[in-house]
Amino acid sequence: MPRKRAVGKSELYALYSGLQHTSWNKALGEADNLRQEQLFVILKENLRNRVVHASADVNSDTWDAVLGQLKIDTKQANAVVAKARPIPPLQVSMGVARAVSSAVPPRFPKFLLLLIPKKNREYVIGDLEEEFHTILVPEYGYRIARCWYWAQVLAAFVPMLWDQLKRASGLAVVLKLLGG
Amino acid sequence: MLSSFLHCGGKGNMRFKPVYLGEFEQLVLLALLRLGPNAYGMRIRHEIQERANRRASLGAVYTTLDRLEAKGFVSSWVGEPTPERGGRAKKFFKLEARGQAVLNESIRASVNMTAGLEPLLGGVR
Numbered sequence: 605m606p607r608k609r610a611v612g613k614s615e616l617y618a619l620y621s622g623l624q625h626t627s628w629n630k631a632l633g634e635a636d637n638l639r640q641e642q643l644f645v646i647l648k649e650n651l652r653n654r655v656v657h658a659s660a661d662v663n664s665d666t667w668d669a670v671l672g673q674l675k676i677d678t679k680q681a682n683a684v685v686a687k688a689r690p691i692p693p694l695q696v697s698m699g700v701a702r703a704v705s706s707a708v709p710p711r712f713p714k715f716l717l718l719l720i721p722k723k724n725r726e727y728v729i730g731d732l733e734e735e736f737h738t739i740l741v742p743e744y745g746y747r748i749a750r751c752w753y754w755a756q757v758l759a760a761f762v763p764m765l766w767d768q769l770k771r772a773s774g775l776a777v778v779l780k781l782l783g784g
Numbered sequence: 785m786l787s788s789f790l791h792c793g794g795k796g797n798m799r800f801k802p803v804y805l806g807e808f809e810q811l812v813l814l815a816l817l818r819l820g821p822n823a824y825g826m827r828i829r830h831e832i833q834e835r836a837n838r839r840a841s842l843g844a845v846y847t848t849l850d851r852l853e854a855k856g857f858v859s860s861w862v863g864e865p866t867p868e869r870g871g872r873a874k875k876f877f878k879l880e881a882r883g884q885a886v887l888n889e890s891i892r893a894s895v896n897m898t899a900g901l902e903p904l905l906g907g908v909r
Contacts, residue, residue, distance in 0.1 A: 730872030759841030
């Protein structure tokens with residue numbers, strides 16, 4: 605059972621400050637008929653984008669703070685919030701809390717990924733980034749996630765490069781002829 | 785049976801070459817079958833790791849998928865970009881009828897080879 609603690613307001617602000625105001629306004633503008641839970645799903649989606657894959661619930665005070673911070677139409681949003689049931693405070697693991705403000709994949713391995721064939725480059729980088737943000741950082745913390753990212757980049761890089769080299773040098777044809 | 789043979793050779797040189805799946809290719813095709821329309825690189829890798837207890841790199845998965853696609857066993861399409869991927873799109877894969885036929889053949893061969901060997905294989909079927 606991972607240790608959990610409430611995340612402080614300053615950490616939340618650190619998270620929220622990077623969210624795009626326009627996307628939030630758009631989400632809330634369309635939220636007339638949404639329940640609070642649904643709004644929190646939107647919130648979580650945005651958080652995930654920033655770093656956290658938290659099984660996070662946010663209480664209404666925090667919600668107001670978020671709305672104020674983002675200069676969102678609080679009247680409309682509060683009307684939705686008022687109808688909803690209370691939700692327990694945000695709890696995330698210690699690892700996640702520590703990683704909140706700094707979890708981005710390391711830069712150099714990302715640069716290495718630019719050397720893999722263009723055909724699958726975007727998808728490989730996307731897959732690695734998704735796994736980094738949604739599984740590795742929340743479960744194991746930033747440091748282990750970084751190591752994992754390095755290992756994965758090297759493991760992805762070598763077979764693809766080998767495949768390219770084989771094709772470029774005609775080695776693939778030779779190996780195919782030898783192997784049948 | 786015919787479907788598991790690839791047509792090869794040039795004009796006037798019609799011949800058929802049997803197609804065999806490698807072990808990893810078979811695992812990838814089975815993962816595609818399991819995941820259905822949600823099959824993309826990361827999930828395929830996870831499926832193989834969880835079910836076959838085999839570690840595979842994304843590079844190996846994509847290289848294998850490329851090879852299978854070139855043979856016409858799988859097809860791919862690009863999905864919508866998602867925020868958790870830093871705005872990058874997913875590449876989804878689907879098992880084609882030809883791939884299904886080759887996979888069936890491959891599984892049948894394994895099943896036939898293991899028939900009657902259960903005591904020697906320690907109960908593995």
